[in-house]
Amino acid sequence: MGSTRFMAILATYMRPPRQPPRAFVTRAVETTVLSQSRRRCCVCFYLHDINEVKKGQIAHLNKDRSDGDIGNLVYLCLDHHDEYDSRTSQAKGLTEDEVRLYREQLYKANRAQVDLATENSQVTEAANPILPLLRDESAFQHARDQDNAGFEVLNRQWNYPLWQVVDQTDLFAYKSHGDIDGVCLIERIDLPNGAIAIACIAPCGNPGQSITNNVELICFQVCERFNIPPKRLIWLEHYDYGDPEWNWVTFRVMPPDGPFSDPRWHEVSSTLWSEWGLIPKKKLPRRGPVYGSKLKKLFKRPSSFEDLS
Numbered sequence: 001m002g003s004t005r006f007m008a009i010l011a012t013y014m015r016p017p018r019q020p021p022r023a024f025v026t027r028a029v030e031t032t033v034l035s036q037s038r039r040r041c042c043v044c045f046y047l048h049d050i051n052e053v054k055k056g057q058i059a060h061l062n063k064d065r066s067d068g069d070i071g072n073l074v075y076l077c078l079d080h081h082d083e084y085d086s087r088t089s090q091a092k093g094l095t096e097d098e099v100r101l102y103r104e105q106l107y108k109a110n111r112a113q114v115d116l117a118t119e120n121s122q123v124t125e126a127a128n129p130i131l132p133l134l135r136d137e138s139a140f141q142h143a144r145d146q147d148n149a150g151f152e153v154l155n156r157q158w159n160y161p162l163w164q165v166v167d168q169t170d171l172f173a174y175k176s177h178g179d180i181d182g183v184c185l186i187e188r189i190d191l192p193n194g195a196i197a198i199a200c201i202a203p204c205g206n207p208g209q210s211i212t213n214n215v216e217l218i219c220f221q222v223c224e225r226f227n228i229p230p231k232r233l234i235w236l237e238h239y240d241y242g243d244p245e246w247n248w249v250t251f252r253v254m255p256p257d258g259p260f261s262d263p264r265w266h267e268v269s270s271t272l273w274s275e276w277g278l279i280p281k282k283k284l285p286r287r288g289p290v291y292g293s294k295l296k297k298l299f300k301r302p303s304s305f306e307d308l309s
């Protein structure tokens, strides 16, 4: 490949996204940040000597959420992300430089840890190589040009089924920040007190950005599609791999006042679980071609449509 062509391909690949997104972080970069940090928060690590996996988010050091450069990203626990993002010039909050320093210290410690583990292990797995990005789209464009009408279906929005089944968890494709959309699992649970719990579960293999980083958008898409009144909503977030934690996400702003925004995560306590009459299961059950529920219900499900209204 000539170097000019290579540069042209590189330029296409590196072109800025079409719309200025709020948080454009590619999946590869997200994975690198998560693995380099080993999901540890560098502020917890450096200031509080806590070296353990934390529920967190990827923060933008320079506060520019369209800057998805890896050097600008840091994994922070929810508390420290909050503290960092809400920092005002008056308060002696976390500064960008100190967080950078803490991040480097954490990465250094993690590398030492990984080196030690590699040394102690006889078997080392080679990293999976990344397949090259293929950029020749002319064949498909040509086919589209031949038969415009046949492609109408491809140009319309993704349509989800408009029913939800009791004790069944369905895959839900969501649009997310940046160009990479994702897939999550959704279950709707109508609680006896009139609230509607939506369990949003990240499945293994989600190609898109995380359900945490996109919670406002996913919540909007699900609630809009299924017409769930925001006032009755209990949004539950869970990853079907890794730690067994469940979080209840609340929003300071909800429709009709605006899109879901300013989310807060609260780990679901045993008191809340019993208040809701739910018990999380260890495994997401499969019943033939469908997923069952990851939440056991301690109440009787509605037996008719009259009960649901």
Ligand SMILES: [Zn+2]
Pocket: 041, 042, 043, 044, 045, 054, 076, 077, 078, 079, 080
């Ligand atoms: Zn922290």
